[in-house]
Amino acid sequence: MALVRTVLLTAALLAAAGAAGWEQKVGFELLLNQGYYSSNWQGDERTSGSLTATLGHRAQNQLLRVVRFEHDMGLAFGEQVREQDSAAGGGWEVSKSEDKVSFDDLVRFTLGGWVDPLAGLQLRSQFIDTRDSNTLFLNPLQLMEMVGGGRKFYDDSTRTLTSELGAAARQSWDTRDTVDLVADAGISWVTKFRTKVLTDNAGYSSRLTVYKPLIALGTGGQVGNWPQVDWEHELSARFNKALSGKVYVQLLYDELVAERPRLKQTLGMGLSLAWPSN
Numbered sequence: 001m002a003l004v005r006t007v008l009l010t011a012a013l014l015a016a017a018g019a020a021g022w023e024q025k026v027g028f029e030l031l032l033n034q035g036y037y038s039s040n041w042q043g044d045e046r047t048s049g050s051l052t053a054t055l056g057h058r059a060q061n062q063l064l065r066v067v068r069f070e071h072d073m074g075l076a077f078g079e080q081v082r083e084q085d086s087a088a089g090g091g092w093e094v095s096k097s098e099d100k101v102s103f104d105d106l107v108r109f110t111l112g113g114w115v116d117p118l119a120g121l122q123l124r125s126q127f128i129d130t131r132d133s134n135t136l137f138l139n140p141l142q143l144m145e146m147v148g149g150g151r152k153f154y155d156d157s158t159r160t161l162t163s164e165l166g167a168a169a170r171q172s173w174d175t176r177d178t179v180d181l182v183a184d185a186g187i188s189w190v191t192k193f194r195t196k197v198l199t200d201n202a203g204y205s206s207r208l209t210v211y212k213p214l215i216a217l218g219t220g221g222q223v224g225n226w227p228q229v230d231w232e233h234e235l236s237a238r239f240n241k242a243l244s245g246k247v248y249v250q251l252l253y254d255e256l257v258a259e260r261p262r263l264k265q266t267l268g269m270g271l272s273l274a275w276p277s278n
Contacts (some may be wrong), residue, residue, distance in 0.1 A: 024059040025276045031246060031268030040258045050097030052078030052268065068110050074102040077127055098266075099126040101138065106164075108150065115149040118164060122146075131176065138176035144211075146188045159195035164188075168211065184213035184223060202237040222256055229253040229261075244272035 030053050054076040062068050073227035103123040108116045122144040129136040148166015155162065168188035173181055194205040212227040229252065236246040250264040 012127070022059055022061045024057070024276070026167070027054075027056045027273065029054045029246070029270065029272045030242070031270040040260060040262055049080045050080035052076060052098045052266075066260075068108040070104075070106040070108060071268050072104040074100060076100040096128065096130060099128060101125040101127060106150075118146075118148060118150045118166070120164065120256050122148040129234075131177070134173055139176070140172060142170065142172045144168055144170040144188065148188070159193075160191050161191075161236040165190040169217075170211070170213070184215060185215045186211060186213040188222075189200075195238075197235070202238075203235075205234045205236075206231075208234045224255045226253070226255050238272060242271055243269075243271065245269040 005043040030051070032049065032051055046149055054074070056075070057073040058071065060068065060070040076098050077100075079094055079098070080097040081094050101124070104120070105116055106120040108118045123140045125140065126142075127137065129139040146164070146166045146168040146182040148164060150162060150164035150166075153161040153163070166188055167185070169183070169185045170179060171183045171215075189208075189210045191208045192206070194203065196203050207230075209230040210227050216223050231251045233249045235248075236244060236247060238244045246266075247270050248264075248266045248268075252262040252264075
C-alpha cells in the first residue's frame with residue numbers, strides 16, 4: 001500500500017503549506033479512574049483505581065476543492081498503586097493501568113457523490129511494553145493502510161456520523177516475538193458517531209472498527225474465521241471549566257487472542273481542559 005502512504009504524505013505537506021482553515025480541537029484530561037478488566041483480557045493491566053493522563057487532538061481541513069484531510073490523535077498513559085498482601089511480601093506495587101498511542105489520518109476526495117473515495121492510515125502502539133523484565137518502548141507496533149469509500153451522513157456542531165469501508169493491509173511488529181513482522185490483508189469497516197447529550201457540556205461518542213483478514217502475508221500469520229471487532233463507547237460531562245467526569249467502555253473480540261469477547265470499563269473524574277480552534 002505504498003500508494004496510500006504517498007497520498008497521505010502529499011496531503012500532510014499540503015496541510016503544512018496551507019495552515020489556514022483548520023478546524024481543530026485539543027483536549028487534555030487527568031482523571032482518577034476505577035477500572036475493570038475481564039478475566040481473559042490480554043495484557044498487563046489490572047483492575048483497581050488509577051491515575052490516567054490523556055491527550056487528544058482532532059483536526060480537519062479542506063485543502064483543495066476536492067481534497068479534505070482529517071487527523072485524529074489519542075495518547076493515554078496511567079498507573080495504579082496498590083498494596084500487596086502479606087503473602088506477597090507486603091509493600092506497594094505500581095503497575096500500568098492504561099497505555100495507548102493512536103493516530104488516524106484520512107484523505108477524503110469530496111467529489112460530491114453519495115460516497116467519497118478515501119485513503120487512510122492507522123497507527124497503534126503503546127508507550128511502554130512491560131510484559132517481562134526487559135522493558136521496551138513503542139512495542140508492539142501496528143500499521144494499517146486502507147483504500148475505499150466513505151460517507152458523512154451528518155456532520156455539524158451537535159452530532160456527527162461517518163462510515164468508511166474498504167480494502168486494507170495490516171502490518172504488526174513485535175520485538176518480543178520470534179516472527180518480527182506479521183502481515184495480512186482484508187476488509188476494514190469503521191463507523192464513528194458523536195453527539196451532545198441534553199446540554200452542550202455533555203456528550204456521547206462511539207467508534208466501531210471491524211476488520212476481517214482474508215489473506216495472511218509473510219510468515220506466522222493467521223486469518224481466523226470471524227471478523228475482529230473493537231467497539232468503543234465514551235460518555236463524558238463537564239461540570240465547569242476544569243472539572244469533568246467520564247465513563248469509557250471498550251469491547252474487543254479476536255478469536256486468535258481469546259475465545260470470548262474481552263471487556264474494559266473505566267469510570268473517572270478529574271481535571272479536563274479543551275482548546276477548540278476554528
